[in-house]
Amino acid sequence: MDIFVYGTLKNGFSNHHIIKDSVFIGKGTTADQYCMFDLGSFPAVVDADNCCNITGEVYCIDGDILNSLDILEGKFFTRKKVKLESNREVWMYFLDSSACNTSKFPLIHDGVWNE
Template identity: 40%
Template sequence: MQHLVFVYGTLRRGESNHHFLSEAQFLGLHETPAEYTLYDLGDYPAVGRGHQSIFGEVYLINQEILQALDELEDVPVEYRRELLETPFGQAWFYIYQDEEKLNTVISSGNWDLRL
């Protein structure tokens, strides 16, 4: 089974966990509606509800990659998966669950511009 996934942090090209997508097909860049906020948790980002657009990449993946991503993101404990409309179709993306840890906003909405 094929899925789409929207990634906004360490799974993006050039980032530490991009190897999880080495067998995936890159479809393009996407910017979400201004309904979220991107946070810096140190080694990785988190998305929560808010009023900001998030920048990321969309990939076509198979069921095995989706399962590996769910394990990486500790679904359903640390993150949960939700569907997001993209120009390529509906894509899964990961929302952080522990809102008390969401303190440091990345104002650009772009993990690559966090520094």
Template identity: 35%
Template sequence: MQQLVFVYGTLRQGESNHHYLAGAEFLGLYETPPEYALYDLGAYPAVISGHQVIFGEVYLIDDQILTGLDALEDVPVEYRREQIATSFGDAWIYLYQDAAKLDLLISSGDWCQRL
């Protein structure tokens, strides 16, 4: 089954885990409504509910890719998967589970511009 996923961190083009999306179709860039907050966990980011726009990419994926992403994101332990409305249709987003561990906000909302 084909599904959409919104990625905002290491799964984006040019980032360390983009290879998990091999075989996926890139649909385009997307900015979320200001309903989230992006944090830097060092090697990867975390998104939780907040008041910030998050920048990312939307992909058309199959069930095999989704299973691999769930394993990478340690669903349902470290992250949970929810759907958000995008300009391409409803897409999965991975939300971080333990907000108490977050302290380094990426104020731009863009993981690729964090440095």
């Protein structure tokens, strides 16, 4: 299955080791717009309209890695299917709106997190 990552799971970032042996499909951008916030050591995307397209990386992962990612993302993030501009359907993690008051954090206007 395909996963779209936009934060610390990207190549070169702190949690990439979890998916490093997975097949890298390529870079991608979401077809729909969402809001990305900088929470400090990681970004979070909220399922809200009219912010920006999110840019990240796509990997083909197995069920064991998906379970590991669900544990990593914890109770504050929900995995949902989204479409990329390429029409590829992928899994992506969204911050649960009730988990955090995002108004306290900077909006990432271009949808690219590179901390």
